[in-house]
Amino acid sequence: SELWSDEPGFLDSVQATGVTGICGSGIIEVVAEMYLAGIISEDGVVDGGLSARSPRVTANGRTFSYVLKEGEPRITITQTDVRAIQLAKAALYAGTKLLMEKQHTDHVDRIHFAGAFGSFIDPKYAMVLGLIPDCDLDKVSAVGNAAGAGARMALLNRGYRREIEETVSRIEKIETALEPRFQEHFVYAMALPNKIDPFPKLSAAVKLPPRKTVSEDGIAGDAAPRRRSREGHAARRGRG
Known part of the structure; x- marks a missing residue:
């Protein structure tokens, strides 16, 4: 269907097949909304304690799932879905952080999404x-098929070809697997939106939920007391 799910006529257009899954850009929105609603913690764990209040949070073995749509299917x-998103986004963010460090900058002024996926x-x-x-x-926008546009520019304009050749000669390749800081950035980036990096501009535009921890078995707790407890335990062991 060319229609979005909140547009008139959507249900009629998918009557033959029904809703069968979630697209790539859709899963990004779903997981982000689950975080904003407090269904998952900053560490990406589904809060099983909500199952007593909502039939949409259901047990799935030792973890919990969120029912997005009843019916068949x-x-x-x-x-597992949430973890897959975390792994993918953490790798992208860690790579971006490495590039920022190489450029000696701690912020970006503008971001462009390229490709068909980025457009949505x-x-x-x-x-x-x-x-x-x-x-x-x-200042965040999509540029569409940037690779295709660049290829056309190179084919049709000698000036652009010279510019590309000159730019390529100055490219510095970053091997993330060989960068000692990549793993550190990756671990911090597994949290939503990040374990240590502040997001002041995002916080000014979106009300982020208070931080909380949820154990792997889905039991929620307050993040701050847990940290104090661990620190206190370490101090007691040190004195002993």
Whole structure:
């Protein structure tokens, strides 16, 4: 269907097949909304304590899932789905952080999404997930098929070809697997939106939920007391 799910006529247009799954840009929005609604913690764990208040949070073995749509097929967001999004976005963010460090900058002024997939990503949800660094939301945009446009420019204009050749000669390749800081950035980027990097511009535009921890078995707790407890335990062991 060419229609979005909130547009008139959508249900009629998909009557033959029904809703069968979630697209790539859609799963970004769903997981981000689950975080904003408090269904998942900053560490990406589905809060199983909500199952007593909502039939949409259901047990799935030792973890919990969120029912996005009842019917046939039943569409759920599992803990594995959330983890897959975290791994992908953490790798992208960690790579971006490395590039920023190489350029000796701690912020970006403008972000462009390239490609067909990038054309449908909502900048707000991408930033809520921590897929991209903090930036003014109105400075985040899609540029469409940038690779195709660049290829046409090179084929049709000698000046652009010379510019490309000159630019290529100055490219510095960054091997993320060999960068000692990549793993550190990756671990911090697994949290939503990030464990240590502040997102002041995003926070000014979107009300982010208070931080909380949820254990792997889905039991929620307050993040701050847990940290104090661990620190106190370490201090007691040190004195002993």
